[in-house]
Amino acid sequence: MERVQSSYESQDEPFEIGKEMYRGQQYSQIYYARLRLMRTLLYSLVSQWKPNSPVCTVLGLEEGKECVVVGTLFKNMKLKPCILDEYSKERSVVPLVKPHNFVDDDDYLVLEDESGRVKLGGNIIVPSVYVTGIVVAIHGKETGAGDFLVQEVLEAGLPPQIEFPIKSREDRYVLLVSGLSIGSSKSNPLQFQLLVDHITGHLGDEKEQSIASQIVHVVIAGNSVEIPRGLLNGQNLASKDLSKMAEPVKELDILLNQIAAGLPLDIMPGPCDPANFSLPQQALHRCLFPGSSVYNTFRSCTNPHCFELDGIRFLGTSGQNVDDLDKYSEAKDKLDFMERTLRWRHLAPTAPNTLGCYPYTDRDPFFIQNCPHVYFVGNQEKYDTRVIKGSEGQSVRLICVPKFSENGVAVMLNLRDLECHTLSFGTQFSP
Amino acid sequence: MNKTNPRKRPAPPSQQPPTKQALAPEDEFVDEDVFLEETLISEDEESAILRDMEQRQALAARLSKWTRPRLSQDYTSQSCSILFQQLEIDYVIGESHKELLPNSSGPAAIIRIFGVSKEGHSVCCKVHGFEPYFYISCPPGMGPDDISHFHQTLEARMREANRNSNVGRFVRRVEMVQRRSIMYYQQIKSHPFLKIVVALPTMVASCRGILDRGIQLDGLGMKSFMTYESNVLFALRFMIDCSIVGGNWIEIPAGKYKKATKSLSYCQLEFDCLYSDLISHAPEGEYSKMAPFRILSFDIECAGRKGHFPEPTQDPVIQIANLVTLQGEDQPLIRNVMTLNTCSPIVGVDVMSFDKEEEVLLAWRDFIREVDPDIIIGYNICKFDLPYLIERAAALKIAEFPILGRIRNSRVRVKDTTFSSRQYGTRESKEISIEGRVQFDLFQVMQRDYKLSSYSLNSVSAHFLSEQKEDVHHSIISDLQNGNAETRRRLAVYCLKDAYLPQRLLDKLMFVYNYVEMARVTGVPISFLLSRGQSIKVLSQLLRKAKQKNLVIPNAKQAGSEQGTFEGATVLEARAGFYEKPIATLDFASLYPSIMMAYNLCYCTLVTPENARNLNIPPESVYKTPSGETFVKSNLQKGILPEILEELLAARKRAKADLKEAKDPLVKAVLDGRQLALKISANSVYGFTGATIGQLPCLEISSSVTSYGRQMIEHTKKLVEDKFTTTNGYEHNAEVIYGDTDSVMVQFGVSAVEEAMNLGREAAEYISGTFIKPIKLEFEKIYYPYLLISKKRYAGLFWTKPDTFDKMDTKGIETVRRDNCLLVKNLVTDCLHKILIDRDVPGAVQYVKNAISDLLMNRMDLSLLVITKGLTKTGDDYEVKTAHVELAERMRKRDAATAPNVGDRVPYVIIKAAKGAKAYEKSEDPIYVLENNIPIDPQYYLENQISKPILRIFEPILKNASKELLHGSHTRSISISTPSNSGIMKFAKKQFTCIGCKALLSNGDRTLCSHCKGREAELYCKTVAQVSDLEILFGRLWTQCQECQGSLHQDVLCTSRDCPIFYRRKKAQKDMAEARVQLDRWNF
Incomplete structure (x- = not known):
């Protein structure tokens, strides 16, 4: 049986740090760049949204005058963990168990631009939905107390989308998987081997093999290995420990070797991988994969990762952006968070505030210029998917890719119609 | 207090020659007559001001709202x-x-x-x-005629002393009254006294001088008189009467x-x-209740020259931020800022910009006049802001500026004062009196009321408001001012915050309530509370009480040293150890006040040895104190001090009861402030009698108090150990392990907290029964477990209810000392936490070992190693060379602009230096250390900082603590960074070494040697993990600073060295850059 082929084009370039260096720059510049980008965009929308309202800056506000202001939101949170707490006088009283979510009823939003800040009032804008770092346009007026009474909020909305390629008849699948966590106590090596065997067509009957042959691409969305961090507490390691540390990576290389021999494979770094921490995470170094990296089908990618497959645009992260939103805001499910990031046109609004990020000086790579067709996020608790529609006919498939090591589930996406289903690899029979 | 007014005055109708006092002790009270017409400016000047006002009509309209x-x-x-x-x-x-x-x-x-x-x-x-007066005792045999003669003689002497005064009559009246001196028990109820009424308040002092030296009286010869109540300030006299x-x-x-x-x-x-x-x-x-007074909080910014602290003669005032709040409201009424040169608007703030500095100053004056604040607060306004404004106005020759008081056209008065006290040392400053407005400098209040490691506004607000404030170094201020309207706005926001924080502190710490209540309880004006010492408060109460009883207080300035010192409070010997059974603490409730009440200790009940022989008092009517003094019991004479104390304590009881009932938060605040003031006042009475340079020292009283205290502690110990024994049917023999001034720690031997509590209550009740009322022993708390190190040093978990502990309590252990680095504090706190709460002694040991290893391996966060000391004078004035002074000198040579000035606190770390270098030569600026990779001296920290406090904690617990903790295997590996600027490094050639084995690389290899090539995956993992850790830190630190400064879109400028993350932030930035370079080497 022959494997179906697809055309692939990487669009990771904006996420590559390249020659950028830490030269003492601070985070103000990335906010500034973001605000500038978003303001141009929002101003173009404001003329239709509130044609009669004047547009002004935070400084230009006058008491009682209705107007539109564009600015970056800042959420004041009393529960937000603070590095200064490490130094507070009653260190020992701080509970060691940190809450999962830092949202509190007392949180409030502030709108900021280069000129200044103003506290947002009224009940139109709900603090629990928003996070620091989003740029929005707000219609309202300043009250006597110096607050800005919000009457309406305008978000940028879904970005423009390239046309969906003409539908082909044949099924072609992309396999999305994340959280292999090789080396952790939870991971079961057999499970992943089963997956590899399935993909490469070493498993099942002819029917299954024919489906397997329709897989054109595999994306591994982060946390492929788990390196015992305890070994890395800055202590000098004995060489024995050092080699123990690289053990899971070696194992991963062997498995990836098998996939890459058969079909194209993208691997993205995640928070547990041997990569840098700040977003955008740079591609895992090739020296980690001496076996797989010899294949030209093996691609080590950045996180976030963006590519086009047969003209279908994919955008995905290893999960940090959504996990961080989950800590600092509330929604009914993870897909909601994903949808919000698209509507805010920003992949990771909480970076750099609560999510580590490189201090860019002249751009903001997380600004979403083009609407993807498929938007996936790795390392989630459970599989979930939904299609959202934009006002200009955009249609986006959102996918939460679950942690493979925990429930043995991988996601199959059909490129024909962007429908999804899961592949489940249980190695234990549930009673 | 020299009367020097820098401003020109019309020739004063002079009073008596000003008495020069070189160094007034803390509690010297001197009235100073101010002649109304002198302070007023002349009519011409006044019209000039009015004209001026017209020109500024626009401003006036703006202010009038x-x-x-x-x-x-x-x-x-x-x-x-x-x-x-x-x-x-x-x-x-x-x-x-x-x-x-x-x-x-x-x-x-x-x-x-x-x-x-x-x-x-x-x-x-x-x-x-109301007329000033004082008393003298009437010489025996003086009749009405003699009095008028005495009056004439005194008048003549006064005229002689005040020759060029235009006062018609100096001594208005001399009256004979019946009074009694407060000193010593007397059986006769009253004696004749002369009340001398003089024309002006200052004449009390000059008249007292004459009488002290003695005057010639017909028939009596040269006679000197003891004066009574001649040292009472006139305003206070009025209030009392x-x-x-x-x-x-x-x-x-x-x-x-x-x-x-x-x-x-x-x-x-x-x-x-x-x-x-x-x-x-x-x-x-x-x-x-409190009236709605207006509280103005303000702050100024000055543009200093590079390398100098701003000086009013040269550097302009560029911004003044003001915040006015009505007492009792949460939100300020007015927020504004006056700026020199343009400034972009700020939301919710009235920004007033002016082209000339003169206009800024005058606008502020007009603002003060229009808003008419009752209380002016700020941070260090008395020493910096107010004098600066006034001196600046003088430098600019704006004669009409310093009219800030409530009296029309009256300039503020500036005095040089020298404040010296045993606690604070001698300080020279300017006292500025603004008539009718109370100045309340939060900086002074903080220094008075709290013991903190640093009193910068930043660290005070971090401490009380848990809010870091950004700190803009004064060298940056000029740059911001010389920028554009935006940068000046930046500065204005900063300035406003500095005006806002004192108000927040005032609210948070309830200072208005507490100080007003203290003034009400003690009866002195509010302004006395800050500008004067403790003793005037007690004196005020004593005078009020004495007046009711027809008693007068002698002006007896004893040279204290004569009477020598007396034995202080005692403590029972501490049986050091780690107690894992509950320790009950029995406390004497307000011990010293109770003793004074119980034994009727007072000036007026004290029997002198001479009187004891003559007066023939029955022995059952006196108390013989353990220190050998005699006091009569209250049936013969009720003491005044006990009466004052009874009233204070009864009032406190009432206030506390009312507090429980009260609902209204404002009423609660008043009551809480009151009960606190009452408690403090009750406790300060004892101190008043013992203050040897005070107003009315009486060591007989204070030494009796302490001797009774000692006796009671011993007595309690004996009773507890006698009663709670197995022979008396208790399970264990009780043991007193330690006793402090007013508490005794007992180990009853039981292991349940509740049982110990019951026994504690039983003991307290039993022993209280053996004391004279109102002395009472109370059971208050259990310590369990309890680490007793030595006297006045202990730590333990504090239980007041049987099911769970309230907190961890420590005394005298290095958690707050200011001259220790943060590492010591953290180490001690964490160890105690592990020992007491987690009950994990091995864990604590491991923790200390890890920390020591981190220190030796150069992995310690530098901010933990910073030691801070205040620079009080310049290098030449110090007799001994000290680390921080030497460093300040060195920094001045490097860059005068950022070097610390007198009054600043100097942070430093101890670095490795050549062998034999003096300790003071090894100090270095932490920033400099960071930038140049200078190695710190871990041995210094180990030996001089960590070792003592740690050993103190561990010695009661661990055998061979020193060997185990300070000399174990964890101290073997040491890593020292190579300085990047040392002489030798300039000649060294940089060559790549293998990341894996540090072998020199050749043949174009940039990362690994051929030997390590096979391990590249693992070595890469290690490098990237370091980068990743640093990235986490970098992100958290820099975003926190953005949060503090309250802006996302502007660069962080803060250089607050008091901020705990300041050095870490700098270090993270530098390490990050280095780690990235290291990582990039892999991109071959």
């Missing part, structure tokens, strides 16, 4: 009585009031009471007819006051009245 509420009809028609809360009382010398006092003429003291009515009107009440206490409400009935024909003040209600017509309301019920 902030004026006080308008007077109602009742006030303008003078048909209602005037009721107001007074905040400030002073006096001036003026012509006596012809209508109110038709019989007097010439200069007289006029009391001025400033305050606020409940509608928020400002009040200036001028009180006439009219039963006015600080901050209470005063009423003047309708018809009893006369509106001034020409108003002299800016107050809305200004009137004259007689002192006998005042009604003073005790602060109870309705009258315990």
Whole structure:
């Protein structure tokens, strides 16, 4: 049986740090760049949204005058963990168990631009939905107390989308998987081997093999290995420990070797991988994969990762952006968070505030210029998917890719119609 | 207190020659007569100001919206009585009031009471007819004729001493009255005394001088007199005689006051009245409330030159931020900032920009006049902001600027003062009196009331408000000022924050309530609380009480050293150890006050040895104290001090009971402030009697108090150990392991907290029964477990209920000492936490070992190693060379602009230096250390900082603690960074070494040697993990600083060295850059 082929084009370039260096720059510049980008965009929308309202800056506000202001939101949170707490006088009283979510009823939003800040009032804008770092346009007026009474909020909305390629008849699948966590106590090596065997067509009957042959691409969305961090507490390691540390990576290389021999494979770094921490995470170094990296089908990618497959645009992260939103805001499910990031046109609004990020000086790579067709996020608790529609006919498939090591589930996406289903690899029979 | 007024005055109608006092001790009270006409500026000048005002019409219109509420009809028609809360009382010398006092003429003291009515009107009440006086004891056999003769003689002597005075009569009257001295028990109830009434308050002192030296009297010869109550400040004398206490409400009935024909003040209600017509309301019920006074908090910014701290003669004032709050409201009424040169607007703030500095200053003056604040607060305003403004105005020759008080056209008075006290040392400063407005400098309050490691506004607000404040170094301020409207706005926001924080502190720490209540309880004006010592508060209460009893207080300045010192409080020997059974603590409730009450210890109950022989007092009517003094019991003479104490404690009980009932948060605040003030006052009475350079020291009392205290502690120990024994049917023998001044720690031997509590209660009750009332032993808390290190040093978990502990309590352990680095504090706290709460001694040991290893391996966060000391004088003035002074000198040579100045705190770390270098040569600026990779000296930290405190904790627990903790295998590996600027490094050639094995690389290899090539995956993992850790840190640190500065879009400028993350932030930035370079080497 022959494997179906697809055309692939990487669009990771904006996420590559390249020659950028830490030269003492601070985070103000990335906010500034973001605000500038978003303001141009929002101003173009404001003329239709509130044609009669004047547009002004935070400084230009006058008491009682209705107007539109564009600015970056800042959420004041009393529960937000603070590095200064490490130094507070009653260190020992701080509970060691940190809450999962830092949202509190007392949180409030502030709108900021280069000129200044103003506290947002009224009940139109709900603090629990928003996070620091989003740029929005707000219609309202300043009250006597110096607050800005919000009457309406305008978000940028879904970005423009390239046309969906003409539908082909044949099924072609992309396999999305994340959280292999090789080396952790939870991971079961057999499970992943089963997956590899399935993909490469070493498993099942002819029917299954024919489906397997329709897989054109595999994306591994982060946390492929788990390196015992305890070994890395800055202590000098004995060489024995050092080699123990690289053990899971070696194992991963062997498995990836098998996939890459058969079909194209993208691997993205995640928070547990041997990569840098700040977003955008740079591609895992090739020296980690001496076996797989010899294949030209093996691609080590950045996180976030963006590519086009047969003209279908994919955008995905290893999960940090959504996990961080989950800590600092509330929604009914993870897909909601994903949808919000698209509507805010920003992949990771909480970076750099609560999510580590490189201090860019002249751009903001997380600004979403083009609407993807498929938007996936790795390392989630459970599989979930939904299609959202934009006002200009955009249609986006959102996918939460679950942690493979925990429930043995991988996601199959059909490129024909962007429908999804899961592949489940249980190695234990549930009673 | 030298009377030097830098401003030119018209030739003063001089009083007596000014008495020069080189160094006034803390509690020297001196009245100073201020002649009304002197302080006023001349008519010409006044018209110049008025003209000036017209030119600034626009500004005046802008300011006028902030004026006080308008007077109602009742006030303008003078048909209602005037009721107001007074905040400030002073006096001036003026012509006596012809209508109110038709019989007097010439200069007289006029009391001025400033305050606020409940509608928020400002009040200036001028009180006439109160005259200064004092007493002397009447020589025996003096009749009415002799008195008039004495009067004439005294008058003549006074005239001689004050030759060029225009006062008609110096000694107004000499009256014979019946009084008794407060000193010593006397059987005769009263003696004749002479009350000498003089014309002006300062004459009390000059008259006292004459009488002290002695005067020639017919028939009696040369005689010197002991004076009584001649050291009472005039304003206080007035308050005592009219039963006015600080901050209470005063009423003047309708018809009893006369509106001034020409108003002299800016107050809305200004009137004259007689002192006998005042009604003073005790602060109870309705009258315990606070009037809506206006509190102004302000801060100024000056543009200093590079390398110099701003000086008023050269550097301009560029911004003044103001915040006005009505007492009792959460939100400020006014927020504004006055800037030199343009400034972009700020939301919610009125920004007023001016082109000339002169206009800024005058605008501020007009603002003060228009807003008319009652209290002016700020941070270090008394030492910096106010003197700076005034000196700056003088430098710019703006004569009309310093009219900031409430008296029309009266300039503020500036005095050089020297404040010296045993606690604070000698300080020279300028005292600025702004008539009618209370200055409340939060900086002084903090220094007085709290022991902190640093008193910078930043660290104080971090401590109390848990809010870091960004700190802009004064060298940056000029750059911001010279930028554009945006950068000046940046500065203005910073300046506003500095004005806002003092107000927040004031609110948070309830200073208004606490200080007003303290003034009410002790009866002194509010301004005394900050500007004077402790003893005037006790003296005020003593004088009030004595007046009721017809007693007078001698002005006895004893040279304290004569009487020698007495034995202080004792402590039972501490049986050091780690106690894992509950330790019950039995406390004496207000021990010293109770002793004074129980044994009737007072000036007026003390029996001198001589009197003891003569007076023939029955032995059952006296107490013989353990220190050998004799005091009569209360059936013969009730002591005044015990009476004061009883009232204070009863009032406190009442306040606490009311506090429980109270619902209204404002009422609660008042009551809580009151009970606190009462407690502090009760405890300070003992100190007053023991202060050897104080107003009325009486060591017989204080030494008796402590001797009783010692006796009681011993007595308690004995009783506990006698009663709670197995022979008496208890399970275990009780053991007293430690006793402090007023508490005893008992180990009853039981292992359940609840059982120990019951035994503790039983013991307290049993032992209390053996004491004279009101001495009472109370069971308060259990320590379990308890680590007793030595006397006054212990730690333990604090239990007041049997199911869970309340907190961890430590005494005398290095958690707060200021000259330790943070590492010590953290280490000690964490160890105690592990030992006491987690009960994990091995864990604590491991923790210390890890920390020591981190230190030796150069992995310690530098901010933990920073030691801070205040620079109080320049290098030459120090006799011994010290680390921080030497460093300040060195930094000055490097860059004078950022070097610390006198008054700054100097942070430093100890670095490795050449062998034999002196300790003071090894100090270095932490920033410099970071930038140049200078190795720190871990041995210094190990030996001089960590070792003692740690060993103290572990010695009771661990055998061989020192060997185990400080010399174990974890101390073997040491890593020292290579300085990047040392001499030798300039000649070293940089060559890549293998990341894996540090072998030199050749043949174009950039990362690994051929030997390590096979391990590249693992070595890469290690490098990238380091980068990743640093990235986490970098992100958290820098975003926190953005949060503090309150802006996302602007760069962080803060250089606050008090901020715990300042050095870490700098280090993270530098390490990050280095780690990235390292990582990039892999991209081959």
